[in-house]
Structures are given as C-alpha cells and as structure tokens.
Amino acid sequence: MKKHLILFAAACAASLATTRAEDVALVTLRVGSDKARQQFALGFYENDAPRTVENFKKLAGKKFYKGQTIHRAFPHLLVQMGDPLTRKKDRANVGTGGPGYTLPAEIRRKHTKGAVAAARLPDKINPMRLSSGSQFFVCLAPMPQYDGQYTVFGDIIWGLATLDAISTKSVDSNDNPIDRIVIESVKIMPREELPPEPVPVKPAIAPKKPWWKLF
Secondary structure (H helix, E strand, O other): OHHHHHHHHHHHHHHHHHHOOOEEEEEEEEEOOOOOEEEEEEEEOOOOOHHHHHHHHHHHHOOOOOOOEOOEEEOOOEEEEOOHHHHOOOOOOOOOOOOOOEEOOOOOOOOOOOEEEEOOOOOOOOOOOOEEOOOEEEEOOOOHHHOOOOOEEEEEEEOHHHHHHHHOOOEOOOOOEOOOEEEEEEEEEEHHHOOOOOOOOOOOOOOOOOHHHOO
16 A cells, blocks of 8 residues: 555656746846836746756846846847946946856757857856856857857846847947946746736837818
8 A cells, every 4th residue: 555655656656747838037127217017027047057057047036147247248249237336427447247156057958049158257267167147148149159058057038139229229349238237136936927028119100180171
C-alpha cells in the first residue's frame, strides 16, 4: 500500500512539474518626458541559463531595476540596461555598476534577433567570461559574432519594435541616449497572465470636408 502511495505521489509531482506555469517578465519604460509608457516582454531559458535567470528574477522581485535607464543604444543593433549607477545624473561611471557580484558563464544559446544576454567585462580582464550581476542587452538583429561569448538567458516575446525605435534616439559620445529612458518596473508573472502586445495607436486624421464646403 505504501509503495502505491509513493508511486502516486511521485506521479502527481511529475505532473505538476510539467504543467507549472512558465515565468516571463514584463518591463515598463518611460521615454523622456513622454507621458505614454512603452513595454516589452521577455521569456527565459530556464534550462540553459538557470543561475542567470534565477538572479534576474531575484533582482526584479527586489525592484532593483526600478529607476534605472537604458544606457547604451546602437541603431537597429543593440540596447543595454541594468546599471544602478544610471539612476544618478552624473554619467561619468555609467556602465560600470552592478549589484556587487558576478555570475558564472552559462554560454549555450546563440545571439539571434530578440535574444537577451548578460553583459560582461572583456576577455582580457575576465577570461572566465563571468557575467555581470545585473546588466544585460537585447539583440535587435542577429549577432553571430557574439555566439560563444556571452550568456543568453532569454528572448523578447513582444515589444522588439519598441526597443528598436528606442535604439535610434540621439546618444552622447558614450552611446548613452540623451533623453533618459527609465525602467519603471520589471514584473515577473506566469506566461498565461502576460497581457497581449499593445496595439499602436494611430494618429487621428481629420475628416476631409466635401469640396463644395471649402468655399
């Protein structure tokens, strides 16, 4: 009897493991003085980069990313974020901040369009290719030259066009967008609860008057 109960419990546990909701992240941005908010959603590669994904979720839960900005942008190629130093007005050290630790490399996925990867220091000072504890970048186009170099831990579900548009904004000499693009929130939720991609609002077009009413 006990044997049957153990087998039944194991079967239930396996069933729950396979039906558990997959987590995703919903990121809300404020672009410059624009009152409208922009969003993008990303999914995780739980099996290929478990420690990196776990760390991202932990930081999001602590609201670590709130108030940070996108601090690197290359048109139609890449945007980078995740530096706590971007909360300050002084941009001198932007790009060097983090939570105070690094993560082991989990280099398994390729840098396809929409890939989300952990940033890191160059090989010369980081031969183990340890990942930044918080900074990450999004590939807006395929970047095969980065394959085998960085830990890819997720991909964009929707909102890639939003990030692509942001990448074209004016930047300073350090590729930091001049207008602050602020992360308002990063929310972790089951994929089934993720809202659909917002439909872009088209500007209203004034109806044309009949020609006989123009005189």
